[in-house]
Each structure stands twice: as C-alpha cells, then as structure tokens.
Amino acid sequence: MTATRRGRPPAGPERSNALVQAAYQCLAEGGFERFRMRNVAAQVGIDHSSIHHHFPTKQDLVVAVVDYATRQFWSTTPLDGGPVERLRHHLAALRQKVIDEPELHIVLRELDLRARRDPQLRKIIASREEGWRNSLRTLLGDAAAAEALAPGVDPATGAELVIATVKGASLASGRAGDVLELLDQLLIRV
Structure with missing residues (x-):
C-alpha cells in the first residue's frame, strides 16, 4: 500500500x-x-x-x-476432484480457518449476534451466506449421487449442519478442530 x-x-x-x-x-x-x-x-x-x-x-x-469477512471463504472448495474429495477438502479448509484465523470467526460471530437485533444486517448476512449454503447443497448432493454420504443425510439438512457446526466450533476455543473433524465422520460414508 x-x-x-x-x-x-x-x-x-x-x-x-x-x-x-x-x-x-x-x-x-x-x-x-x-x-x-x-x-x-x-x-x-x-x-x-x-x-x-x-x-x-x-x-x-x-x-x-461483512463482505470482507465472507470473501475469506470463497476459495475453500476446490473446483477439481470428486465430490467426496472436494467435500473433505472444504471441511478441512474450514477447520484450518477456525484454528488459524480466530479473529475472523470472532468478527463473524459478532456480526451474527448483532444481526439478531438488526433486521437489515440479518438480511445482508443471510444474502452472503446463501452462496455458501447453495454451494454446500450442491457439493453434498453430488456426494449423495456418488453414494458417499452417510445413510439418511439429506444434502439440504447436511448443509445446515455444516454451517451450524462451523459457527458453533468457532466459539469452542481449543476444541474447534476436533468438532469439525467429527463433522467429516458424520457426513461421509467411510
């Protein structure tokens, strides 16, 4: 600069x-x-x-x-590879971000908490999250089509589980990596 x-x-x-x-x-x-x-x-x-x-x-x-913080996640899902490989890479990248960039998650949780009381901010955050949600649904749908998701995992519900887990894990200092690693085990058929 x-x-x-x-x-x-x-x-x-x-x-x-x-x-x-x-x-x-x-x-x-x-x-x-x-x-x-x-x-x-x-x-x-x-x-x-x-x-x-x-x-x-x-x-x-x-x-x-909000825009700056959400842009930090744009490159967490690779474009190449099979659905399971891409999903695992995405979950691993999210896990690493929670561990390596705690301030990013502090800011995101601050924004989420503020959005509970601010309808305009809630709408803005929801619009930025929708891209992630759609990407997750597609990724999980591809994994389901490849019969790689754990039995009973619906892609839309799985996407909500990933989002909620990442948000919760970012609040669990010291245990975030373990929580996100467990997510891989819950979603992907071994």
Whole structure:
C-alpha cells in the first residue's frame, strides 16, 4: 500500500480498504460494544469526519466488513476432484480457518449476534451466506449421487449442519478442530 507523507493510505480504494481492515480489527478486539467510527478513523490516521466520504453510515462500513469477512471463504472448495474429495477438502479448509484465523470467526460471530437485533444486517448476512449454503447443497448432493454420504443425510439438512457446526466450533476455543473433524465422520460414508 502506498502511503502519504503522514503514513496514511492515499484517498480512494486504498483508504477505503484500510478503513475496512481497521473496522474488522475493532470488531475483533472489542466487539460492537467498542466499535466506534472515531476509533476506526484514528487507526487509519484520518479525521473521523473524513470516514463518511468513504462510508456514509456506520451500517455501510459494517456491510463492507461483512463482505470482507465472507470473501475469506470463497476459495475453500476446490473446483477439481470428486465430490467426496472436494467435500473433505472444504471441511478441512474450514477447520484450518477456525484454528488459524480466530479473529475472523470472532468478527463473524459478532456480526451474527448483532444481526439478531438488526433486521437489515440479518438480511445482508443471510444474502452472503446463501452462496455458501447453495454451494454446500450442491457439493453434498453430488456426494449423495456418488453414494458417499452417510445413510439418511439429506444434502439440504447436511448443509445446515455444516454451517451450524462451523459457527458453533468457532466459539469452542481449543476444541474447534476436533468438532469439525467429527463433522467429516458424520457426513461421509467411510
């Protein structure tokens, strides 16, 4: 990132990205209780009134954080390989993300909790999750067609199980890897 004389990112997309990163860090460190536009602007080295040139409202900045956080999962399912191999790779990648990037899951859980009280945010998060849900349904449907799913696992229900397990595992510090490994055993026929 190119910096200006004062060490601030230049105006434009680089500054907007820096603001999103700063907001992400604020949420990871203090949750919504300590999430202030003033703090985000200060982390980037700009006056708090300038943040509104990039994000007119706090909600706009929160949506940008949702988009940033959910993009971290776009490459977790390989395009090549059989359905079981792809499913196992996806579950292993999710497990690794929970272990290696706990702040990502802290932010996502903060957003989920906030969405319970904020219908607009709930709708935004649901729309971003729908892509994952559809991808999981397809992947599990392909595994079912290959007779590789455990007996009785419906692809739609399996997708909900994966999503709920990942969300729950991200709250189970220290045990997340074990919980997600068990998911593989529950879904895939050995």
